[in-house]
Amino acid sequence: DAGVTQSPTHLIKTRGQQVTLRCSPKSGHDTVSWYQQALGQGPQFIFQYYEEEERQRGNFPDRFSGHQYPNYSSELNVNALLLGDSALYLCASSYRLAVKPTYEQYFGPGTRLTDT
Amino acid sequence: QKEVEQNSGPLSVPEGAIASLNCTYSDRGSQSFFWYRQYSGKSPELIMSIYSNGDKEDGRFTAQLNKASQYVSLLIRDSQPSDSATYLCAVRGDYGGSQGNLIFGKGTKLSVKP
DSSP, rough: OOEEEEEOOOEEEEOOOOEEEEOOOOOOEEEEEEEEEEETSOOOEEEEEEETEEEEEEEETTEEEEOTTTTTTTEEEOOOOOOOEEEEEEEEEOOTOOOOOOOOOOOOOOOOEOOO | OEEEEEEEOOOOEETOEEEEEEEESSSEEEEEEEEEEEETTSSSEEEEEEEEEEEEETTTEEEEETTTTTTTEESSSSSSGGGGGGEEEEEEEEESSSSOOOOEEEEEEEEEOO
């Protein structure tokens, strides 16, 4: 049973550039949530996608955008990179119709974004 | 502002002892509670979930929930050096048809000494 996968593992970018991070959810899952984790902090929610639409969004600027494809995989795009965007970006998958109140989320290995 | 608070530690326990990790949350409407383990440089791994008041046991792990006190805890019995990691408490409220997002604490770093 394939778990959550993310690519790339690492990204090194400079300020002002744009990046795209990718995620494939766990088999049987249809919902993808993205989180940003700064060093020494807990993950912070960016947004959640299911049925190819953004369903909920955290306190992140419009520079952060996403997409979900019919096969449930998802992308996170970050435009006009700032120094403060350096972090571990985590994708979590879950099954939307799981019996409430479960909705367990399982994380992928993450993409580490660093600044040159 | 919904918050989850954890003691950042480090919490140091000897091998074989019980490690006790605590978490409080601010949103009284929260319905679901999770403990994740995160090794250095790795992603969080779900180890326990709890939804009802009381205790839930899974192997060496016991999660405890007290909604009246807005308090969640994780006990690790017979602690092993391999349990050394950061433990993240996460909380999710009831968002109707949406799954809602997880709100995380900053994590407690646990060190188990041989």
